[in-house]
Amino acid sequence: MIKQIILLIITICIGVYITFYTNIFEFELNLAQEQAFYDMLFLYLGAASYCFIAGELTKNYSQVDRLWSTIPILYCWYFTFCSGMDERLVLMSILVSIWGIRLSFNFARKGGFSILPWKGEEDYRWAVLQNDIPSLKNKLSWSLFNLFFICFYQMGLIFLFSLPILSSWQGEIGLSNTDFVIAFIMLLLIIIQTIADEQQHIYQSKKYKLIKANQELPVKYKKGFIDKGLWKYSRHPNYTCEQLIWITFYFFSVSANGKLINWSIIGSLLLVILFYFSAKFSEGISSKKYPQYKNYQKQTPMFIGYK
Secondary structure: OHHHHHHHHHHHHHHHHHHHHOOOOOOOOOHHHHHHHHHHHHHHHHHHHHHHHHHHHHOOOOOOHHHHOOHHHHHHHHHHHHOOOOHHHHHHHHHHHHHHHHHHHHHHOOOOOOOOOOOOOOOHHHHHHHHHOHHHOOHHHHHHHHHHHHHHHHHHHHHHHHOHHHHHHHOOOOOOHHHHHHHHHHHHHHHHHHHHHHHHHHHHHHHHHHHHOOOOOOHHHHOOOOOOHHHHOOOOHHHHHHHHHHHHHHHHHHHHHOOOOOHHHHHHHHHHHHHHHHHHHHHHHHHHHOOOHHHHHHHOOOOOOOO
């Protein structure tokens, strides 16, 4: 897993370099756009630093998770405000707000948020990762991992996949029917993701309720994982939608600029890579925990059409 993490960090460094420091893409901002970009860049740096400090002090390393669904809303509305409330940017910000509020609700009911912002449930995978990789058991090594990957890499990725809104601001093509088609698709994906999360929540809540009551588990709960509903067609329908939501979000910039490829594509591409490795790691844990999970892997695609 450590090799994959190093690969992820390298890919984001290469992606940022190609996007912002070469002539492959036209990253040219006017004065207002440049000021807004640097304002949000400083917000990213501040938020990542906060996550690192809070994680080190509390030993709860899920600080980024609490910002994943909220800080894109701040990024998008700030760019929208600075644009003079451009119609396309307002539409994009509304959609990101719907996505963020829904995801925050789902995270909150899992215990992710607390009155004290640095507390709440921690992602179980961090403890597993720390125990499984001997080199990360060292305190200094784990702190460096927290700094570079958990905090600055992940927060940087969030910043990058939010940037199609800045690219859309650069565009000279006005709001059109294409934007409403893109908005419909993005909203549909949010709805599907909501259904997937709800199905999983109902399943897990019932399973743990039965376990807590020391009752006999029916077959579908005894296996330990959900494989019905949307989960019959994808092992990670929620992850699939999350990737597609931000790929769809990117297409607003395509509509605004009239070009299929522009500099803001980097965020959604890196998100796909992250989710692939994240899903593989999660499935490694599940296959050890649940004997029937390997059969589920053979029968059901990880995302769409890929097993």
